[in-house]
Amino acid sequence: MEPSRTARAVIVGGSLGGLAAAHELAAVGADVAVYERSAGNMRARGAGIVMQPEVEDLLGRLGVTAGEVCVELRERQYLHRHGQPDRYAMPQLMTSWDTLYRTLREPLDGVCYQLDSRLRRVTVEGAEVTAEFGDGYATRGNFLVGADGIGSATRRLLDPATRPSYSGYVAWRGLEPESAVPDELLDLLSGRFTSFGTEGQQMLCYLVPGAGGEVSEGARRVNWVWYTNVAERDLPRLLTSRSGRTYATFLPPGEILPEVGKELMATAEVALPPQFTRLIEVSDVFMQPVFDLAPYRMVADHAALIGDAAGTVRPHTASGTSKAFGDAAGLAAALRDWAADRPLPAERLAQWEEDRLVQLVTLSGAGMDLAARSQLGTPGGRRFFAAA
Known part of the structure; x- marks a missing residue:
């Protein structure tokens, strides 16, 4: 009996969520490759991050306290x-952000991590998914992970009607x-x-x-x-x-x-x-x-969305990074023991999606409530920096 073929995961987005996905999926036996749209060095679009259990757990498995x-x-x-x-x-x-980025990136030196890769097209044929990028480069895998943030090209290709507000x-x-x-x-x-x-x-x-x-x-x-x-x-x-x-x-x-x-x-x-x-x-x-990006779905045909690509939480919850890490860990658990020549574990993926969407909706609502306490984003709240 021939051994099962190792699944290859194509991860779109090389920030913290994408790096977490690379570590988690590699840990369950997948080959991983990461494609990031930034052309040069990654630049932090946030700054401070509150340490949360999901982040600490992954760091611990990497030998970092x-x-x-x-x-x-x-x-x-x-x-x-x-x-x-x-x-x-x-x-x-x-x-x-940059401390975590460096900590997660350095152990992946031997993994494909390609910059200047703007996703333009995704096609699925049987058990293979192909990602095509703006420079004409294309790569094939067995599963695609969209970890490319609130402006996610992956999400737009899977659900063209969804837009942040x-x-x-x-x-x-x-x-x-x-x-x-x-x-x-x-x-x-x-x-x-x-x-x-x-x-x-x-x-x-x-x-x-x-x-x-x-x-x-x-x-x-x-x-x-x-x-x-x-x-x-x-x-x-x-x-x-x-x-x-x-x-x-x-x-x-x-x-x-x-x-x-x-x-x-x-x-x-x-x-x-x-x-x-x-x-x-x-x-x-x-x-x-x-x-804000309202949660809609996280699983498509041989693809999944994680982190802000799947839906946002307001920063007041201090959980945007930890949610992405939790998404990645749960996705890897759902794909554990899956091989490229076997059917996708559809039931496990559906359960992962259901569980994570429940948490996303809860966190999203909590963040809006916290903002409203300071009348941030509310119709009657005081406004600043209005043009003369």
């Missing part, structure tokens, strides 16, 4: 526009070396999860590992995010870069227009505690609009 890739916090504090902060004990571990607010962000932050401000923020919120806005801050993954004092970075309601009609102006390009989903560091930067500081001075205003002043600000 959470403490090696995290900054430990001991307290939470709430700032006021005037007066002393309110504090209470709340230990947490914080990591960063703007949530009504944006995330202004900063990620600065702690050496660039004034000492008195660093003393206030170090070791603490710091927050402030009023109608239509919320700001959070905590320290994360340094650019090289360093977790020692003096080598870390200060990560912050300021959510503000912004009308959809005002987005193009805020997403226009110094070069004149208008971005759709992410304005990179260094690209904010000078006049928008002045508006940002003027708004911060009247809306935020002075400590947060000072932090923004010393930061190279970047920005992401917050989008």
